[in-house]
Amino acid sequence: MARPAQASSQSLAPTPHKDLFLPVGMQRQEFRAMGTIIELLLPQGQAEQGGEVVRLLFAHWEQTLSRFQTNSELSRLNRASGQSTRVSRLLLDVLQTALAAAQATEGMFDPTLLNQLVRIGYDRSFDILPLRLPDVFSAAIPGGGWRAIKIQHDGEQSYVTLPEGAALDFGGIAKGMAVDASLKRLKRLGIQTALVNAGGDLAVLGLPTHMEHWSVGVQGKDVTWNIPLRSGALATSGTGRRRWQQGTQQRHHLIDPRTGESAQSALWSVSVAAGRCEQAEVAAKVAFLLGPEDGKAFLHKYGLAGLFLCEDGGWTTAGSWPIDRMQTIEEK
Secondary structure: EEEEOOOOOOOOOEOOOOOOOEEEOOOEEEEOOOOOEEEEEEHHHHHHHHHHHHHHHHHHHHHHHOOOOOOOOOHHHHOOOOOOOOHHHOOOOOOOHHHHHHHHHHOOOOOOOOOHHOOOOOOOOEEEEEEEEEEOOOOOOOHHHEEEEEEEEEEEEEEEEOOOOOOOOOOOHHHEEEEEEEEHHHHHHOOOOOOEOOOEEEEEEEOOOOOOEEEEEEEEOOEEEEEEEEEOOOEEOOOOOOEEEOOOOEEEOOOEOOOEEEEOOOOEEEEEOOOOOOHHHHHHHHHHHOOOOHHHHHHHOOOOEEEEEEEEOOEEEEEEOHHHEEEEEEEE
């Protein structure tokens, strides 16, 4: 998980929250949305206005895109698989972005894995998901349903037809896009410095006063590192938090579309830096699914930097990851 972290005692002041520090002149706010904690760092004089704008944005995105809300637009679309269904501009934008990511990653990023997630027990918010579930007796089904999705336009209206048996789960890509959209909204308000963090997927705007970079904590199994981030975004995909037992099977939420099962990649997490949070989130997930060697090759292909943390506690990097500037800030 990525999160704001301590950079230096001269430029930061502690918040009331353990192990988290704030740049001088900024205010920290939190609220819950899209199944996670949304954290904002905003200039003190603009924090209330900026925070309200971001809260409203996340509330709208969740109401539209949540698979856990039966009355959300996404849930209604999933129930109408096989039928042409009118969709809003927001859902269309997220779907088209997800389909472009699926195409670019040759299907390793797959937004049509909801039924596979439900099969292994992830059928409700993780906050209320039991840590032990009964075994499943149905066979796993690989992904790929995204290839048969149809989008049609009639004037200003857009319609989507999902193939029979396929259902959408936007998950992390929607959070990443919401982070990017939040920074755009904040910039339009005249806010020049901000950080928006959605459960480890974060992006920044500008730099705090008298600081050369933001300091972001990336948490491993036994240690947390302080990583400098000057601009852009950082996202982490991993299994440290969303794990459960289903019968005799250890499960987690990162489904390999090649098998329809929880990925077996020997990795604990992958963190990726990119220009946009949506891009970083997709890249981190795909790199995790591919495993250390193929994941590094994937990041090199797109010129991205990443940190790979292994289940055995080891780690490796890809691209221009700032190895020489990683600082240990917490021992568990």
